[in-house]
Amino acid sequence: xxxxxxxxxxxxxxxxxxxxxxxxxxxxxxxxxxxxxxxxxxxxxxxxxxxxxxxxxxxxxxxxxxxxxxxxxxxxxxxxxxxxxxxxxxxxxxxxxxxxxxxxxxxxxxxxxxxxxxxxxxxxxxxxxxxxxxxxxxxxxxxxxxxxxxxxxxxxxxxxxxxxxxxxxxxxxxxxxxxxxxxxxxxxxxxxxxxxxxxxxxxxxxxxxxxxxxxxxxxxxxxxxxxxxxxxxxxxxxxxxxxxxxxxxxxxxxxxxxxxxxxxxxxxxxxxxxxxxxxxxxxxxxxxxxxxxxxxxxxxxxxxxxxxxxxxx
Amino acid sequence: xxxxxxxxxxxxxxxxxxxxxxxxxxxxxxxxxxxxxxxxxxxxxxxxxxxxxxxxxxxxxxxxxxxxxxxxxxxxxxxxxxxxxxxxxxxxxxxxxxxxxxxxxxxxxxxxxxxxxxxxxxxxxxxxxxxxxxxxxxxxxxxxxxxxxxxxxxxxxxxxxxxxxxxxxxxxxxxxxxxxxxxxxxxxxxxxxxxxxxxxxxxxxxxxxxxxxxxxxxxxxxxxxxxxxxxxxxxxxxxxxxxxxxxxxxxxxxxxxxxxxxxxxxxxxxxxxxxxxxxxxxxxxxxxxxxxxxxxxxxxxxxxxxxxxxxxx
Numbered sequence: 205x206x207x208x209x210x211x212x213x214x215x216x217x218x219x220x221x222x223x224x225x226x227x228x229x230x231x232x233x234x235x236x237x238x239x240x241x242x243x244x245x246x247x248x249x250x251x252x253x254x255x256x257x258x259x260x261x262x263x264x265x266x267x268x269x270x271x272x273x274x275x276x277x278x279x280x281x282x283x284x285x286x287x288x289x290x291x292x293x294x295x296x297x298x299x300x301x302x303x304x305x306x307x308x309x310x311x312x313x314x315x316x317x318x319x320x321x322x323x324x325x326x327x328x329x330x331x332x333x334x335x336x337x338x339x340x341x342x343x344x345x346x347x348x349x350x351x352x353x354x355x356x357x358x359x360x361x362x363x364x365x366x367x368x369x370x371x372x373x374x375x376x377x378x379x380x381x382x383x384x385x386x387x388x389x390x391x392x393x394x395x396x397x398x399x400x401x402x403x404x405x406x407x408x409x410x411x412x413x414x415x416x417x418x419x420x421x422x423x424x425x426x427x428x429x430x431x432x433x434x435x436x437x438x439x440x441x442x443x444x445x446x447x448x449x450x451x452x453x454x455x456x457x458x459x460x461x462x463x464x465x466x467x468x469x470x471x472x473x474x475x476x477x478x479x480x481x482x483x484x485x486x487x488x489x490x491x492x493x494x495x496x497x498x499x500x501x502x503x504x505x506x507x508x509x510x511x512x513x514x515x516x517x
Numbered sequence: 518x519x520x521x522x523x524x525x526x527x528x529x530x531x532x533x534x535x536x537x538x539x540x541x542x543x544x545x546x547x548x549x550x551x552x553x554x555x556x557x558x559x560x561x562x563x564x565x566x567x568x569x570x571x572x573x574x575x576x577x578x579x580x581x582x583x584x585x586x587x588x589x590x591x592x593x594x595x596x597x598x599x600x601x602x603x604x605x606x607x608x609x610x611x612x613x614x615x616x617x618x619x620x621x622x623x624x625x626x627x628x629x630x631x632x633x634x635x636x637x638x639x640x641x642x643x644x645x646x647x648x649x650x651x652x653x654x655x656x657x658x659x660x661x662x663x664x665x666x667x668x669x670x671x672x673x674x675x676x677x678x679x680x681x682x683x684x685x686x687x688x689x690x691x692x693x694x695x696x697x698x699x700x701x702x703x704x705x706x707x708x709x710x711x712x713x714x715x716x717x718x719x720x721x722x723x724x725x726x727x728x729x730x731x732x733x734x735x736x737x738x739x740x741x742x743x744x745x746x747x748x749x750x751x752x753x754x755x756x757x758x759x760x761x762x763x764x765x766x767x768x769x770x771x772x773x774x775x776x777x778x779x780x781x782x783x784x785x786x787x788x789x790x791x792x793x794x795x796x797x798x799x800x801x802x803x804x805x806x807x808x809x810x811x812x813x814x815x816x817x818x819x820x821x822x823x824x825x826x827x828x829x830x
Binding site for chain 2 (some may be wrong): 237238248249333458461466468469472476481490491495498504505506507511512516
């Protein structure tokens with residue numbers, strides 16, 4: 205089936221078209237991706253994009269699942285894109301804790317997809333922003349990106365989402381560690397999950413202290429949850445909506461979306477340059493230059509100049 | 518002082534020249550960086566480069582400090598570059614646990630430097646490979662890069678180092694979480710630190726099980742340490758040297774260094790493209806394209822094409 209027909213079916217609400225388009229975006233190669241994006245793009249821009257992030261082990265999947273149930277109670281259709289930082293070497297993904305999401309498999313108003321992060325070392329998959337377009341065009345009210353790990357991926361979520369929820373748990377991956385990993389500043393809402401454990405209040409306090417360092421007009425609210433028991437989830441959902449309402453009131457929503465477009469255009473362009481370097485291929489100019497650098501016959505900057513010149517020539 | 522004179526003094530073993538060159542590489546802007554690299558590059562290629570990585574909280578700094586002491590007992594000169602994932606927003610770095618490194622401040626055979634990871638979201642600083650050149654040219658026998666966090670930075674360490682030590686601790690950031698974060702495959706040597714805690718043997722077992730999935734000829738040895746009490750450190754140092762000896766015997770050392778040069782050349786070239794996009798600047802073409810994408814007047818691929826065309830034109 206050609207992409208145009210798939211997109212028509214997606215817009216008509218056909219679930220199978222959704223799954224097939226996502227596969228096409230993820231696996232179809234750059235030309236397919238470009239074609240699908242051009243078709244979808246005019247139909248996007250309405251979904252509320254939410255990033256849920258935090259260190260491994262804080263219970264993000266359980267939290268996401270509980271939030272999905274809450275949003276369903278509020279009659280909102282929800283899509284979740286779970287980005288698994290699969291090995292850059294094996295391309296595989298461990299999907300173990302996706303199992304909790306099975307609570308929602310029979311609900312037509314919920315769509316959940318795990319996506320490998322291959323092709324973009326350690327960060328979000330290069331296909332992620334494009335997969336978000338598919339879910340947005342499919343008419344979901346809420347689209348969640350859940351990322352595992354800390355660092356690069358989280359910063360990218362922040363530049364993609366309307367609202368980023370940074371999740372911590374008492375005792376592990378505490379506030380100081382989160383600060384080190386640079387993920388505090390990207391939080392629009394904090395969630396201290398597993399709040400029935402010792403040290404939850406201490407984590408909240410540490411977060412509050414660090415917020416004194418501040419980052420602009422919005423002070424991220426801090427919410428305690430026990431996602432496995434559905435505690436605090438309704439309040440967290442309210443806080444997420446509260447942040448979005450604030451963005452809209454202040455005119456920041458348009459600004460965030462402009463920034464998202466800027467990052468997307470620049471990353472696609474850089475990806476294209478990266479592809480061109482890759483196509484120069486093994487045995488080609490890159491290898492020749494690398495050999496010259498390794499043998500100290502030339503320095504890396506001079507080699508990089510030659511690589512760039514080959515691109516332009 | 519001009520860079521050529523600083524490099525002469527560095528090669529003569531002057532400690533102050535070392536610190537000043539590192540600052541120049543880190544803060545001096547792209548032209549300075551290029552100049553320094555061109556001068557240093559012919560004098561590099563002798564140091565043993567070691568990456569030490571793992572999740573926040575596993576005790577990497579303590580481990581690094583213990584290894585430094587061990588290498589000093591073996592009469593090797595050691596430099597440590599600790600890459601702090603400072604916030605991409607604030608540019609600040611939290612240096613708290615660098616304090617342990619103060620054990621070594623009076624030792625002329627040890628040099629320790631913390632480096633922010635600004636400018637390269639969440640990953641290694643763009644200046645890191647260049648800072649390694651400074652330390653290599655300064656004649657250190659061992660140069661360690663310690664990274665905090667998981668993900669992008671770790672993969673980059675693996676492509677830079679001769680030997681990458683992946684550090685875990687029982688109970689937190691366990692083997693399954695590490696697998697999810699994609700850092701198992703980059704390990705040449707595993708270190709289960711804080712091995713006096715409950716669950717250390719379980720972590721070792723999980724690692725061993727996952728190794729069944731394999732990645733080539735080298736099976737990374739798994740070492741238990743209690744770095745704070747100096748336990749297992751000598752064996753870990755032996756394992757690191759063992760890996761390097763294996764690389765050399767198999768002819769893989771040259772191959773790793775070729776790969777390192779390839780990544781370095783490509784990343785410098787991509788950084789240059791990124792800089793050119795940035796110089797197109799606010800109010801310029803990138804903003805115009807982003808606005809058109811955000812308003813759905815054009816799609817991101819078409820916009821990226823125009824951005825690339827402007828680069829070449």
